[in-house]
Amino acid sequence: MERQKEIELLSQCLELARDGRPFMTEDEVFVPVAHYVDEARFEQERALFFRSMNIVAHGSQIPSPGDFITRDVVGTPTILVRDKDGSAKAFVNVCRHRGATVELRDQGRCKRFVCPYHAWTYETDGSLAAVRQKEGFSSLDIDNTSLVELTCVEAAGLLWVCPDPRVREWNPDDATRAVVAELEGLLGADSTVFASHARLWAANWKLIVDGGLESYHFKIAHRNTIAGFFTDNTSTYEFLGDHIRSVLPRTSILTLADRPVSDWDIRSHTHLLYALAPNASLLIQERHFELILTTPISIDQCRIEIMSVAPKPGPEGYSGKAKSFLAANHAFTKKTLEEDFEIAEQIQRGLHTGANEHFRFARFEGALTEWHRRLDEKLGCPVDEALR
Ligand code: FES
Numbered sequence: 414m415e416r417q418k419e420i421e422l423l424s425q426c427l428e429l430a431r432d433g434r435p436f437m438t439e440d441e442v443f444v445p446v447a448h449y450v451d452e453a454r455f456e457q458e459r460a461l462f463f464r465s466m467n468i469v470a471h472g473s474q475i476p477s478p479g480d481f482i483t484r485d486v487v488g489t490p491t492i493l494v495r496d497k498d499g500s501a502k503a504f505v506n507v508c509r510h511r512g513a514t515v516e517l518r519d520q521g522r523c524k525r526f527v528c529p530y531h532a533w534t535y536e537t538d539g540s541l542a543a544v545r546q547k548e549g550f551s552s553l554d555i556d557n558t559s560l561v562e563l564t565c566v567e568a569a570g571l572l573w574v575c576p577d578p579r580v581r582e583w584n585p586d587d588a589t590r591a592v593v594a595e596l597e598g599l600l601g602a603d604s605t606v607f608a609s610h611a612r613l614w615a616a617n618w619k620l621i622v623d624g625g626l627e628s629y630h631f632k633i634a635h636r637n638t639i640a641g642f643f644t645d646n647t648s649t650y651e652f653l654g655d656h657i658r659s660v661l662p663r664t665s666i667l668t669l670a671d672r673p674v675s676d677w678d679i680r681s682h683t684h685l686l687y688a689l690a691p692n693a694s695l696l697i698q699e700r701h702f703e704l705i706l707t708t709p710i711s712i713d714q715c716r717i718e719i720m721s722v723a724p725k726p727g728p729e730g731y732s733g734k735a736k737s738f739l740a741a742n743h744a745f746t747k748k749t750l751e752e753d754f755e756i757a758e759q760i761q762r763g764l765h766t767g768a769n770e771h772f773r774f775a776r777f778e779g780a781l782t783e784w785h786r787r788l789d790e791k792l793g794c795p796v797d798e799a800l801r
């Protein structure tokens with residue numbers, strides 16, 4: 414992050430924390446509950462994920478040539494593999510003979526992928542290497558029959574994949590390029606996934622996003638976890654193209670008033686939250702970060718994976734102290750986020766009751782308003798009057 418930007422963000426948070434006032438927009442806004450329960454709209458949202466670059470893993474999960482993981486990326490079964498040349502590649506995990514799943518394991522290391530049905534064999538670059546009794550396939554052009562490749566990019570240490578094979582290349586806009594450059598500076602090159610946890614939640618994916626874009630709830634919903642670490646309802650946000658950078662000031666921000674600006678360090682006094690469209694959030698803490706991946710499954714269900722990513726240890730591994738800190742921090746972050754996800758499930762259970770026709774977003778919940786407005790625009794839906 415540019416030093417000037419860091420100082421600007423810290424000054425803004427310090428001022429709000431000192432005055433005890435939230436970051437406000439002009440007016441409160443009403444978002445229709447119908448947006449969370451309309452099946453046709455959900456399909457449009459899912460199609461948006463399908464044609465986008467989704468962050469699906471951290472590069473350190475496939476460190477060496479032959480290392481692979483398999484994932485469902487918005488409905489596309491996918492193999493992510495480190496190829497011999499060191500690049501990360503993604504393939505549809507479907508055999509080109511009769512469609513069996515080529516790699517059944519969640520993760521592993523292999524020289525080649527061997528289909529468990531009739532043993533067609535593929536190289537880690539996707540090319541078809543061997544076909545048993547190939548004389549039976551009179552018209553098969555082995556050299557031109559590969560696993561179907563998906564667009565895959567490794568940027569800021571993260572693996573981004575588009576699950577739609579028709580999308581042949583990544584064309585990031587200027588804002589995305591700038592966010593990636595900012596993240597490269599913040600995340601560092603040598604990090605590794607320390608712990609991860611994934612499960613399904615019975616909530617519309619947008620309820621999960623809503624819960625991550627305001628800090629009005631910290632003092633109440635997180636009273637048993639993080640509330641005491643942050644100043645009350647003073648987070649700020651800025652849209653960077655489709656993405657958002659939100660700054661969550663910690664109580665220690667108030668000490669900056671007595672310190673020279675040259676000492677100010679954003680990671681010591683805030684948590685930085687990046688919401689990366691369409692599916693990921695990065696919660697950057699002082700020495701490590703959490704990567705939170707959300708996949709919409711159905712209108713009332715999503716899958717969420719929480720990963721703790723920390724600087725790589727030396728050859729002896731993490732010290733006992735570092736290990737305990739990271740394990741405790743991962744457990745604490747998971748507990749905090751699950752407080753949010755449980756509330757999202759509660760909201761989901763009430764969506765059909767008709768108790769609310771609209772949700773009411775306060776002047777200090779402006780990030781949600783703007784995020785919903787932009788989503789409407791992206792879907793080509795008429796932007797609701799209230800969101801204009
Ligand atoms: S389906 Fe894979 S080898 Fe036949």
Ligand SMILES: [Fe+2]
Pocket residue numbers: 624625630631634635749753
């Ligand atoms: Fe929360």
